[in-house]
Amino acid sequence: MQQFRRTVAGLVALALLAGAQAQQVTIEFWHSMGGVLGEATEALVQEFNKSQREVRVKSQYVGSYDDGINKLLAALRAGRGYPHVIQVYDIGARILADSGAVLPLEDLARKEGFDLGRFLAQPRNYYTVDGKLYGLPFNSSNPILYFNMAAFEEAGVAFRPSWSLKDLEEAARKLTKKDAQGRTLRYGLSIPIDSWFVEQISYNSGEYFCNNENGRKARATAVTFDNEAAVAFLDMYARLVREGVAANTGRTWADSQSLFAQGQAAIAAYSTASLTGVLRQVGNRFPLRTAFYPYVGQRNGVAIGGAALYLLKGFPEAETKAAWAFIRFLLEPKTQAKWHLATGYFPVVQGVTELPEVRQAHVRQPNYTTAIQQLLTSKANTASAGCLMGAFPEIRQYVQAAWEETLRGKPAREALREAKSRADQALERYNRSVAQR
Amino acid sequence: MRAGLEALAFLLPAYGLFLLFMILPVGEALWLSLHQEDLFGRGREWAGLANYGEALARPEFWKSVGLTLKFALITAPLELLLGLVAALLVYRPYPGVALFRTLFFLTTAVPTAVAAVAWGWFLHPVGGYANRVLGALGLPPMPWLTSPELALPTLAVITAWAGVGFTAILLTAGLQNIPEEVLEAATVDGAGPWTRFWRITLPLLSPTLFLTGLLVLLKSLTAFGQIHLLTRGGPAESSMVWIYRVYQDAFFNFRVPLAAAEAFLLFLVLLALAGLQFWLLGRRVHYAA
Numbered sequence: 001m002q003q004f005r006r007t008v009a010g011l012v013a014l015a016l017l018a019g020a021q022a023q024q025v026t027i028e029f030w031h032s033m034g035g036v037l038g039e040a041t042e043a044l045v046q047e048f049n050k051s052q053r054e055v056r057v058k059s060q061y062v063g064s065y066d067d068g069i070n071k072l073l074a075a076l077r078a079g080r081g082y083p084h085v086i087q088v089y090d091i092g093a094r095i096l097a098d099s100g101a102v103l104p105l106e107d108l109a110r111k112e113g114f115d116l117g118r119f120l121a122q123p124r125n126y127y128t129v130d131g132k133l134y135g136l137p138f139n140s141s142n143p144i145l146y147f148n149m150a151a152f153e154e155a156g157v158a159f160r161p162s163w164s165l166k167d168l169e170e171a172a173r174k175l176t177k178k179d180a181q182g183r184t185l186r187y188g189l190s191i192p193i194d195s196w197f198v199e200q201i202s203y204n205s206g207e208y209f210c211n212n213e214n215g216r217k218a219r220a221t222a223v224t225f226d227n228e229a230a231v232a233f234l235d236m237y238a239r240l241v242r243e244g245v246a247a248n249t250g251r252t253w254a255d256s257q258s259l260f261a262q263g264q265a266a267i268a269a270y271s272t273a274s275l276t277g278v279l280r281q282v283g284n285r286f287p288l289r290t291a292f293y294p295y296v297g298q299r300n301g302v303a304i305g306g307a308a309l310y311l312l313k314g315f316p317e318a319e320t321k322a323a324w325a326f327i328r329f330l331l332e333p334k335t336q337a338k339w340h341l342a343t344g345y346f347p348v349v350q351g352v353t354e355l356p357e358v359r360q361a362h363v364r365q366p367n368y369t370t371a372i373q374q375l376l377t378s379k380a381n382t383a384s385a386g387c388l389m390g391a392f393p394e395i396r397q398y399v400q401a402a403w404e405e406t407l408r409g410k411p412a413r414e415a416l417r418e419a420k421s422r423a424d425q426a427l428e429r430y431n432r433s434v435a436q437r
Numbered sequence: 438m439r440a441g442l443e444a445l446a447f448l449l450p451a452y453g454l455f456l457l458f459m460i461l462p463v464g465e466a467l468w469l470s471l472h473q474e475d476l477f478g479r480g481r482e483w484a485g486l487a488n489y490g491e492a493l494a495r496p497e498f499w500k501s502v503g504l505t506l507k508f509a510l511i512t513a514p515l516e517l518l519l520g521l522v523a524a525l526l527v528y529r530p531y532p533g534v535a536l537f538r539t540l541f542f543l544t545t546a547v548p549t550a551v552a553a554v555a556w557g558w559f560l561h562p563v564g565g566y567a568n569r570v571l572g573a574l575g576l577p578p579m580p581w582l583t584s585p586e587l588a589l590p591t592l593a594v595i596t597a598w599a600g601v602g603f604t605a606i607l608l609t610a611g612l613q614n615i616p617e618e619v620l621e622a623a624t625v626d627g628a629g630p631w632t633r634f635w636r637i638t639l640p641l642l643s644p645t646l647f648l649t650g651l652l653v654l655l656k657s658l659t660a661f662g663q664i665h666l667l668t669r670g671g672p673a674e675s676s677m678v679w680i681y682r683v684y685q686d687a688f689f690n691f692r693v694p695l696a697a698a699e700a701f702l703l704f705l706v707l708l709a710l711a712g713l714q715f716w717l718l719g720r721r722v723h724y725a726a
Contacts, residue, residue: 070688077478077693095691099477183577187563193672249562250583251671259563394690397670404673408585426690433475 025322028083029059032068032307033139036276040342047338048329055322057085065089065307066393076101082312084323087138089307090126091392094215096310097129098390098434103311106133108324114331122375123348125216125385126304135308136327139345141273142302143200143293144370150286151175151186151266161373165201165229165294168267169236175266176245187247189240190265192256195399196305197269198230199387204293205229206300209387210427216382219431220389223423225399226416229296234403234412241407248407251400257281269293271305272371275344279367290370292377301378303386306345346371390430395423463704470697478693488698498699500674501682504589505658508678511593512600512657517650519597520604527605528612538609545602549662556595557582557667585675588668592676595667596660604649611645612638644717651714655707679703 033041038061045059060083062068069092075082076099088096096102105127109116116124116133123137145163152159155175163171172188179185191197202209207227210220240246247265249255253274260268261281270278275290282288293302309330311323329335336347337358352358353372362369378384389395402419406412473484492498523541527534544552559566560581568578581591615638623633639646661680664670670677670685677685680703687696 066688073476073478073691095476101477183572247563248580248583251669252557255557255561258561262564264563391690397685397689400671401673404585404671408673430476 024054024056025318026056026058027085027319027323027326029057029085029326030062030068030071030083031059031087032062032065032089033087034061034064036280037139037273037343040339043342044330044335044339047335048326051329052325055325057326065092069095069393084315084319085309085311085326087307087309088135090305090386091396093127093129093135093308094220094388094390094392097134101312101314102134103313103320104132104134105136105311105327108311108320108327109133112324112328114328118331118349118351120348120350120375121380122301122304122378122384125380127308128385129388135310136330137304137306137348138309138330139273139306139339139343140304140348141271141306141345142304142371142374143197143269144272144275144374145291145293146260146268146270146274146278147289147291148260148263148266148286149289151263155266159289160291161370162292162299163294164299165232165236165296168294169240172240172245172267173243178244182244184244184247186263187245187259187265189237189246189267190249190256190259191237191246191269192249192253193251193400193403194253195396195403196271198225198233198399198403200293200302200305201229201233201296202227203303203383203386204300205296206298206381206383208383210389213382214385215388216385220387220427221431222427223387223389223395223420225423226413226420230416231412232296234406234416237403238406238409238412261285272344272346273306275367275371276342279365288367290367292370292374301380301384302374303384304375341368344368344371346375389427390434391423391426394426398423398426466697466704467701469694470701472694474694476691476693484694488695489702492695492698492702497674497677498682501677501679504675504677505679508589508593508596508660508676509654509657511590512596512660513650513653515594516597516600516604516653516657517646519601520608520649521646523601523605524608524612528609538605541605542602544599547599549599550666552595552599553663553666556663560591582667583672585673588672589676592660592664592667593657595663596657599663600653600656604653607649607652608642608645611642611649614645615641648714648717651710651717655710655714658703658707658710 029045031038031041042059045057049056062071065088068086069088072082072086072088082101106116108114119133119137123140124133126140127133127135127137145168147159149159152175157171157174160167168189174188175186176184176188177186199209202225203214205228207229208214208224209227211222211224212218212220214220237246241248247256247259249259253270256265256268257270257274257278258281259265261278263285279288292299309327311320311327315323330339331349333347333349333352333355336349336352337355339345340347340352341358341361347353347358353362398419399416402412402415405415405418470488471484471486472481473487474481527538527541547555560568562568562580562583563578565581567581571578580587582588619641620633620637623637628636659680660678661684664676664678664681665684668676670681679699683696683700683703686692686699690696
């Protein structure tokens with residue numbers, strides 16, 4: 001009898017366990033956050049999993065942004081194997097909306113009663129395609145200037161929070177140190193060869209990167225990256241490289257960052273998301289300050305960069321609900337605060353900067369406020385909404401090649417015009433291919 | 438008959454894997470290259486040879502073919518020469534030879550990714566060791582990987598360096614196969630080391646040298662990892678070799694069928710070179726018999 005009872009008790013316990021297991025919904029989450037950023041992402045996932053029993057998020061690092069979107073496209077092509085939630089870079093916004101495979105976040109938010117007005121304007125504008133918010137602006141960044149203040153003091157250059165491109169050029173010259181043979185000991189400026197900086201100088205100067213007001217009024221059909229701001233920026237950089245004032249460290253951000261961290265470049269431009277890493281690299285070598293990204297003419301405002309989380313269609317109702325629960329968790333001010341402080345990405349919903357832990361951290365390390373201040377003082381218009389177009393990954397390659405051509409001596413206008421003809425072809429082909437289906 | 442069946446049973450797993458991972462993907466790529474579809478794989482339709490026509494009509498494609506040729510023409514001879522020097526140093530036993538053999542082979546044992554990252558540091562445009570050495574000698578720093586003129590040759594040298602161990606092993610085997618008597622006879626006839634090398638060793642080694650050269654050429658046509666990690670086809674597309682163009686078209690430009698056509702064209706070139714190699718190998722076997 002005793003034996004029997006024990007068996008029954010065991011069976012009941014097993015059944016209960018199985019029941020609990022059956023109720024728990026598991027969702028797949030693919031992300032592209034490596035290093036410091038990856039640790040912070042995993043921490044959030046674990047916290048979410050611990051905070052409740054209904055949903056378990058299985059996260060997977062799928063390589064770089066480029067790898068991530070390609071894995072998604074391959075899965076879509078195969079018609080299976082894609083995750084519930086995927087992180088895709090900023091410039092994938094048009095592509096994901098065109099895929100028809102994504103559940104617009106706006107539809108879900110309305111259904112679940114989440115007020116979209118809680119989003120800050122720029123992140124929301126950026127991921128709004130054809131009037132609808134598609135992705136959750138999870139990790140949002142913008143470009144900022146990094147200053148080596150020891151070099152500034154030595155050269156007698158005063159700190160300012162906002163810089164025109166002209167003033168920046170002058171400062172870079174003053175900050176450059178050369179030896180008797182004219183070899184550069186310390187560069188004034190170092191910016192990695194990345195199309196993103198050309199895009200941002202356009203937006204911040206009130207110019208568009210692609211037509212139809214950055215593809216916000218209608219689908220973009222041609223690029224406009226041969227605008228005055230982009231031309232001025234590339235010509236300036238090439239000129240400074242020739243003078244030995246700016247460094248050419250190629251396309252790899254890490255190669256520029258090591259230069260800056262070792263004190264061999266006085267000014268640099270990176271993302272806000274680089275802040276935690278750069279601060280670590282610099283250590284106590286010199287005091288570091290950050291400032292707004294430069295502009296030509298009048299400062300308009302930068303667009304956001306980074307990536308968004310998308311929910312994919314084709315899953316049972318319960319799983320989509322579970323995925324939404326995860327998204328909802330990420331939008332909590334508390335979660336946003338943790339994410340912001342661990343990475344340097346800024347919060348995308350209101351009411352985060354007022355939290356005590358964020359305020360204290362900002363007092364300790366005021367550099368974390370630069371990105372937020374830059375965002376809040378940016379004009380919210382179609383220029384600062386950022387360019388929305390298909391074929392963006394391909395087009396970025398052409399912009400970078402044009403930048404490299406200017407370093408070879410080609411005038412920026414000419415290099416950008418040549419790149420434009422290739423980019424326009426790519427865009428036209430993309431538009432034709434998605435319209436055909 | 439029974440033995441044949443038995444042998445087949447043992448070979449089947451290997452054949453199965455070969456079919457699954459080699460033949461099928463090649464077939465799939467060929468199939469894909471004959472179709473047209475959008476980037477999400479929708480609306481796939483028969484395109485015949487249109488993708489091949491487009492690939493061959495693009496000036497970018499021919500630029501990539503030219504760069505690949507240039508890359509191979511620097512890599513292959515350099516790797517062969519370095520491998521030959523290394524093999525000559527270690528093919529005869531002497532105290533400590535194992536240490537040198539290991540050292541030479543080490544470059545091949547290092548994974549491409551690790552080697553590429555190390556070279557990246559070594560050649561950093563400002564703080565890299567290479568440029569600091571130049572600085573100490575009073576020479577200006579070189580933009581090893583950041584100038585369109587230097588990037589491809591630099592990558593070729595790195596590739597040759599990474600392959601030295603491989604060529605050294607093949608050539609060591611070749612050198613060890615040269616009959617000792619012939620060399621002795623030459624010595625008796627009064628030939629010095631220089632004459633022996635040019636008149637005896639090199640001619641007798643030439644079949645091995647030629648085959649190794651073909652292998653090295655094949656490898657250099659498909660070099661990808663170091664290019665991906667160090668220059669990504671840049672600066673200004675100066676290192677956009679054939680295989681990197683395929684990668685770019687497939688995974689950045691999302692034009693998978695076009696990329697499949699370009700990949701298949703490369704496959705045909707590699708196949709022709711491999712065929713040449715087999716043909717030569719066959720001829721050599723006949724000599725020996």
